[in-house]
Amino acid sequence: MSGLAAAFALEERRRAGESLAYVLFEASSHFGGVLVTEVVEGCLVEAGPDSFLTEKPWAADLCRRIGLEDQLIGSNDAARKTYILVKGKLIPLPDGLMFMVPTQLAPALLSPLFSYGTKFRMIRDWRFSPRHSNGDESVAALVERHYGGEMVDRVADPLLSGVYGGDASQLSVLAVLPRFKEMETKYGSLSRGMLAARKKGKQSNSQPPPIFTSLKNGMQQLPEAIGANLAPGALFTNSPVQAVQRQDRGWIVSAGYASDHFDAVILATPAPADYVPPVRRVASAERATPALPAGDAPPAVVAALKAWRKQRATADRVPAYVVLSDAHLEGIAATGPRSLDELARCAGIGPTKLERYGDEVLGVLAEVLGPPAD
Numbered sequence: 001m002s003g004l005a006a007a008f009a010l011e012e013r014r015r016a017g018e019s020l021a022y023v024l025f026e027a028s029s030h031f032g033g034v035l036v037t038e039v040v041e042g043c044l045v046e047a048g049p050d051s052f053l054t055e056k057p058w059a060a061d062l063c064r065r066i067g068l069e070d071q072l073i074g075s076n077d078a079a080r081k082t083y084i085l086v087k088g089k090l091i092p093l094p095d096g097l098m099f100m101v102p103t104q105l106a107p108a109l110l111s112p113l114f115s116y117g118t119k120f121r122m123i124r125d126w127r128f129s130p131r132h133s134n135g136d137e138s139v140a141a142l143v144e145r146h147y148g149g150e151m152v153d154r155v156a157d158p159l160l161s162g163v164y165g166g167d168a169s170q171l172s173v174l175a176v177l178p179r180f181k182e183m184e185t186k187y188g189s190l191s192r193g194m195l196a197a198r199k200k201g202k203q204s205n206s207q208p209p210p211i212f213t214s215l216k217n218g219m220q221q222l223p224e225a226i227g228a229n230l231a232p233g234a235l236f237t238n239s240p241v242q243a244v245q246r247q248d249r250g251w252i253v254s255a256g257y258a259s260d261h262f263d264a265v266i267l268a269t270p271a272p273a274d275y276v277p278p279v280r281r282v283a284s285a286e287r288a289t290p291a292l293p294a295g296d297a298p299p300a301v302v303a304a305l306k307a308w309r310k311q312r313a314t315a316d317r318v319p320a321y322v323v324l325s326d327a328h329l330e331g332i333a334a335t336g337p338r339s340l341d342e343l344a345r346c347a348g349i350g351p352t353k354l355e356r357y358g359d360e361v362l363g364v365l366a367e368v369l370g371p372p373a374d
């Protein structure tokens with residue numbers, strides 16, 4: 001989507017009379033990346049994203065510009081209920097919880113989703129003073145500072161893995177939830193910040209807009225409609241870019257057997273899965289005891305933990321990363337915890353994961369490393 005959106009911005013400038021040409025290289029056989037819509041037994045099923053946040057206006061603007069305005073549809077928020085599975089029971093998210101921020105204290109304090117410790121932190125958050133920081137950090141680090149690790153495990157991780165397919169300790173707060181950072185800087189308390197934003201929204205518009213916007217006949221229409229608006233000769237599928245080299249004041253781009261010279265290059269590829277961005281290192285440092293770099297994780301231990309994770313994910317019918325991400329398994333393997341206390345200090349292990357997987361992970365480590373010394 002990012003590549004298509006960038007190409008469409010260039011196409012608009014070309015149509016406005018600017019003298020420019022562009023080429024879009026796509027490695028796979030289709031444009032749109034994970035945006036895929038399927039129809040299964042007459043039901044429309046989104047295989048990737050199913051909507052975008054209404055408060056971020058750019059996606060809806062783009063839809064209007066490519067002729068999809070009549071497809072825009074808002075979420076039915078009154079009928080939407082989200083449940084979290086805790087110890088085999090489905091518990092509804094309490095009313096007033098916006099993402100991970102309680103905007104009404106009573107329902108949050110009465111909810112069985114949270115322990116007394118988390119409820120105490122929710123009350124304490126209302127008294128937080130404004131906090132200035134320029135740097136980025138993980139969503140987990142920010143949420144944990146306000147509401148503790150349980151809020152990360154029970155709310156932030158499930159919600160964010162649903163939206164981004166990633167876990168909160170690996171997602172940059174500036175990329176994913178920049179508003180949280182602004183609220184912390186201005187109000188200190190996230191709850192007070194969220195209420196102020198809602199009040200402002202109500203003043204300017206009596207009917208609050210739907211939280212999510214989607215496309216009636218599926219999100220895949222978005223890449224398809226953008227593709228139809230681009231110059232056909234500029235689009236290349238099945239063309240993975242193999243090299244980008246600086247030359248003179250431009251770039252040589254090699255895709256397949258051909259190479260060409262370009263004045264500028266926009267990279268819209270995913271970050272490699274084993275790239276550890278600085279933000280994750282910050283998160284690990286805040287949440288965990290210093291671990292050896294993941295590169296120092298003994299391969300046999302990593303392999304044993306991955307084999308266990310595969311079995312566990314299959315039994316629970318969840319994707320493997322929902323059990324524990326590769327980075328977290330490597331962190332555990334590098335640290336080699338031998339007790340629940342030590343395991344609890346590893347990145348990615350909050351109270352829920354400790355309770356659910358702690359004994360099994362220690363069992364795997366005991367098998368590979370031998371029983372822990374008394």
Ligand SMILES: Cc1cc2nc3c(=O)[nH]c(=O)nc-3n(C[C@H](O)[C@H](O)[C@H](O)COP(=O)(O)OP(=O)(O)OC[C@H]3O[C@@H](n4cnc5c(N)ncnc54)[C@H](O)[C@@H]3O)c2cc1C
Pocket residue numbers: 001002003025026027028030031032033034035047048049050051052053162163164165239240241242268269270
């Ligand atoms: C299951 C799931 C559900 C999601 N739900 C939502 C949601 O509801 N709302 C929301 O806002 N977001 C959601 N997201 C996140 C959203 O889908 C992504 O943030 C977004 O699609 C990323 O777009 P992108 O263009 O940056 O990357 P991608 O979609 O990953 O596109 C990158 C493209 O680069 C191509 N490529 C890679 N290497 C090369 C190469 N060497 N040469 C040429 N091409 C190459 C790839 O084939 C791919 O097409 C979801 C994600 C997932 C996985």
